[in-house]
Amino acid sequence: MSVTHAPQTADVLARQDPELAEILLGELDRQASTLQLIAAENFCSPAVLAALGSPLANKYAEGYPGARHHGGCEIVDVAERLAVERAKSLFGAEHANVQAHSGSSAVLAAYAALLRPGDTVLALGLPYGGHLTHGSPANFSGRWFDFVPYGVDAETGVIDHDQVRTLARTHRPKAIVCGSIAYPRHIDYAFFREVADEVGAYLIADAAHPIGLVAGGAAPSPVPYADIVCATTHKVLRGPRGGMILCGSELAERVDRAVFPFTQGGAQMHTIAAKAVAFGEAATPEFAAYTRQVVANARVLAAALAEEGCVVTTGGTDTHLVTADPAPLGVDGRTARGRLAAAGLVLDCCALPHADSRGLRLGTAAVTTQGMAEKEMTRIAALLAGVVRGTAESARAREEVRDLVDGFPPYPG
Numbered sequence: 363m364s365v366t367h368a369p370q371t372a373d374v375l376a377r378q379d380p381e382l383a384e385i386l387l388g389e390l391d392r393q394a395s396t397l398q399l400i401a402a403e404n405f406c407s408p409a410v411l412a413a414l415g416s417p418l419a420n421k422y423a424e425g426y427p428g429a430r431h432h433g434g435c436e437i438v439d440v441a442e443r444l445a446v447e448r449a450k451s452l453f454g455a456e457h458a459n460v461q462a463h464s465g466s467s468a469v470l471a472a473y474a475a476l477l478r479p480g481d482t483v484l485a486l487g488l489p490y491g492g493h494l495t496h497g498s499p500a501n502f503s504g505r506w507f508d509f510v511p512y513g514v515d516a517e518t519g520v521i522d523h524d525q526v527r528t529l530a531r532t533h534r535p536k537a538i539v540c541g542s543i544a545y546p547r548h549i550d551y552a553f554f555r556e557v558a559d560e561v562g563a564y565l566i567a568d569a570a571h572p573i574g575l576v577a578g579g580a581a582p583s584p585v586p587y588a589d590i591v592c593a594t595t596h597k598v599l600r601g602p603r604g605g606m607i608l609c610g611s612e613l614a615e616r617v618d619r620a621v622f623p624f625t626q627g628g629a630q631m632h633t634i635a636a637k638a639v640a641f642g643e644a645a646t647p648e649f650a651a652y653t654r655q656v657v658a659n660a661r662v663l664a665a666a667l668a669e670e671g672c673v674v675t676t677g678g679t680d681t682h683l684v685t686a687d688p689a690p691l692g693v694d695g696r697t698a699r700g701r702l703a704a705a706g707l708v709l710d711c712c713a714l715p716h717a718d719s720r721g722l723r724l725g726t727a728a729v730t731t732q733g734m735a736e737k738e739m740t741r742i743a744a745l746l747a748g749v750v751r752g753t754a755e756s757a758r759a760r761e762e763v764r765d766l767v768d769g770f771p772p773y774p775g
């Protein structure tokens with residue numbers, strides 16, 4: 363096989379490995395022919411995909427630009443410096459680490475930079491939308507640290523700020539974590555900063571979900587308030603699958619050492635190049651408009667679902683996220699998800715605050731990238747409710763989904 367010129371990925375794969383090529387085409391077809399409502403997903407651009415599939419994947423680059431443990435890093439050093447500079451400028455941060463392999467790796471590194479095993483950490487409890495890395499017993503976080511969970515108000519579904527303050531005063535945590543996989547409202551970072559300062563705790567913002575909205579100016583930034591901000595690059599931010607850490611200069615060295623060599627080996631230079639591409643895209647007025655549309659769509663979707671009879675957590679949303687209890691439509695979230703999947707509406711179940719049954723978690727990042735707007739959100743809510751109620755015949759609903767997505771191809775051509 364010739365390696366003298368860059369491979370035309372799809373063609374090369376079709377020739378070299380038709381079996382795998384078939385799988386990739388099948389997944390592309392699945393993504394294009396069903397509705398992607400998983401809150402953490404998006405469609406990254408062809409430019410991001412090109413960087414991901416580039417020969418930078420071949421390069422070993424342990425360490426940081428200018429201080430690598432491998433030779434031949436002079437070109438990839440430029441790529442990483444570019445990614446770091448773009449991230450710093452996009453988020454107004456003094457320091458950015460773009461090597462974290464995932465959101466979870468970013469959180470692991472943040473803990474490694476600030477904590478010792480056995481330290482007490484205050485974080486949103488898992489039943490209220492905390493992530494696995496916020497103290498799940500199945501995760502390193504729950505095994506190595508002493509997590510104290512805070513919750514949300516039973517009536518409103520909004521974070522119980524009084525409880526946060528009381529628990530902080532009682533337990534004097536070494537760190538407080540704010541951030542969630544499902545919380546649809548803006549987080550009051552100034553409040554968390556104030557409590558952290560009062561009890562002498564570090565503040566870690568796990569902004570994996572809203573960081574893309576922050577980039578586009580559609581959500582408040584945790585950067586001025588948190589000691590460390592952890593994020594993903596593949597959710598609303600629409601970059602490659604990966605993580606990122608932002609912090610002030612005073613923690614820069616500790617954070618960098620917590621990523622490499624403490625928790626990771628060689629940096630994934632193709633992913634870092636793709637992150638640079640995504641940061642460049644996110645700095646444009648088009649991306650800012652995209653994030654505003656993401657939120658506008660989620661608001662309409664939440665209102666339409668409520669209109670259909672679902673109980674929408676917190677009564678609405680400030681972000682791309684909507685969580686809802688479909689119980690009034692006759693089934694719980696798990697059954698609803700199965701019915702919806704059969705009809706081509708792909709979304710997640712989630713825990714519901716103060717309920718034993720599961721709810722539904724949806725997001726508008728992917729459908730908005732496809733170009734869908736308010737009108738389509740109303741249509742999606744009606745489709746969803748019909749399928750969940752069992753009044754819409756599955757094959758018929760599947761046809762309607764196909765009809766809807768056909769007008770919004772994620773990768774035209």
Ligand SMILES: *Cc1c(COP(=O)(O)O)cnc(C)c1O
Pocket residue numbers: 402463464465466467469493495541542543568569570571594604605
């Ligand atoms: C998505 C998410 C993560 C984890 O990201 P991965 O890339 O899946 O490891 C961590 N924290 C929060 C709050 C998230 O939403």
